Amino acid sequence: MTTLEALHLAKDYQIRGSGLRPHILKAVDDVSLVVRPGESVALVGESGSGKSTIAKMLIRLVDPTAGDITLDGERIGSGHRATKRYRKRVQMVFQDPFSSLNPSLPIRHQLVRPLRIHGIVRTRAEEERELRRLLDSVNLGPAAEILAKYPHELSGGQRQRIAIARALAPQPEVLIADEPVSMLDVSIRLEILQLLDDLKRQRNLAVLYITHDLATARHFSTQIVVMRHGRVVERGPSSDVILNPIHPYTQLLVRAAPDPHSEAFELDPERYRRSPDVLVTPDDPGPAEQGHWARAWTDDAAVAELLATA
Numbered sequence: 001m002t003t004l005e006a007l008h009l010a011k012d013y014q015i016r017g018s019g020l021r022p023h024i025l026k027a028v029d030d031v032s033l034v035v036r037p038g039e040s041v042a043l044v045g046e047s048g049s050g051k052s053t054i055a056k057m058l059i060r061l062v063d064p065t066a067g068d069i070t071l072d073g074e075r076i077g078s079g080h081r082a083t084k085r086y087r088k089r090v091q092m093v094f095q096d097p098f099s100s101l102n103p104s105l106p107i108r109h110q111l112v113r114p115l116r117i118h119g120i121v122r123t124r125a126e127e128e129r130e131l132r133r134l135l136d137s138v139n140l141g142p143a144a145e146i147l148a149k150y151p152h153e154l155s156g157g158q159r160q161r162i163a164i165a166r167a168l169a170p171q172p173e174v175l176i177a178d179e180p181v182s183m184l185d186v187s188i189r190l191e192i193l194q195l196l197d198d199l200k201r202q203r204n205l206a207v208l209y210i211t212h213d214l215a216t217a218r219h220f221s222t223q224i225v226v227m228r229h230g231r232v233v234e235r236g237p238s239s240d241v242i243l244n245p246i247h248p249y250t251q252l253l254v255r256a257a258p259d260p261h262s263e264a265f266e267l268d269p270e271r272y273r274r275s276p277d278v279l280v281t282p283d284d285p286g287p288a289e290q291g292h293w294a295r296a297w298t299d300d301a302a303v304a305e306l307l308a309t310a
């Protein structure tokens with residue numbers, strides 16, 4: 001199985017404001033991290049700290065200004081073939097299940113394409129078997145019914161399960177999940193996170209979990225990496241970072257979230273269900289106000305489809 005490593009990654013953007021001289025924004029500045037098989041690393045930090053830019057570099061949507069990305073110690077080559085080989089091994093689940101699926105294609109089509117393109121299936125019989133296996137793995141069924149539906153006929157949670165199934169179709173070894181539940185109704189967030197956790201165990205996946213939510217970061221990840229203004233300010237085993245934060249910024253994040261010694265941080269599912277807002281941090285305005293979080297690149301179903309198929 002595969003270890004994904006980012007070494008001294010950096011991304012600069014040139015910013016041109018009206019009346020201002022162009023300047024360089026260091027969106028990501030010298031970030032290194034390792035995600036090992038069967039392990040989940042949570043990347044946390046407030047809006048604009050550079051988390052999504054790291055995801056975009058790791059999935060090869062954006063070229064780093066500096067630094068390296070390696071799989072099992074090997075650098076990633078450039079060009080279409082190398083990118084396709086890489087994306088077979090490293091897949092991504094997007095934030096917004098309402099726009100990451102192509103609205104004009106039935107679910108069958110959206111799952112079959114990555115299976116065929118990455119050579120997972122060759123015959124019709126294999127196709128049917130693999131489609132059912134994929135739907136089973138995300139707890140969706142009956143298969144014939146789901147496969148015939150269009151995205152608008154599914155709930156947000158069902159769509160995110162399909163998006164996860166599509167990411168799993170190439171049989172990746174690394175999964176990057178960028179705020180995978182923040183657009184979903186609070187009542188189903190835990191289910192989807194539990195599903196990702198189960199899949200991680202069953203498939204020995206290396207998972208990078210990007211989130212604002214310290215409680216789920218602690219519960220679902222072995223390590224937490226805290227980012228601020230493009231840099232890592234603290235990292236360590238999840239419980240250590242949450243219960244004994246060292247950097248003042250991490251202390252601030254933890255203070256702004258529910259009491260780390262409280263049940264909420266233990267992520268008791270019963271309590272979560274009874275008071276669904278208990279895990280909503282100040283950075284997380286809730287599904288109704290999250291429109292602005294849906295960035296153009298995650299909004300674009302074509303990008304999500306491209307990642308699964310090329």
Ligand SMILES: Nc1ncnc2c1ncn2[C@@H]1O[C@H](COP(=O)(O)OP(=O)(O)OP(=O)(O)O)[C@@H](O)[C@H]1O
Nearest residue numbers: 013014025027045046047048049050051052053054
């Ligand atoms: N294409 C771009 N051009 C210019 N600046 C960009 C671009 N993409 C991101 N940025 C800037 O880079 C910084 C990091 O953005 P990024 O989206 O990575 O943060 P984030 O931590 O993922 O935030 P959020 O949690 O809100 O998604 C921000 O200041 C953002 O405005």
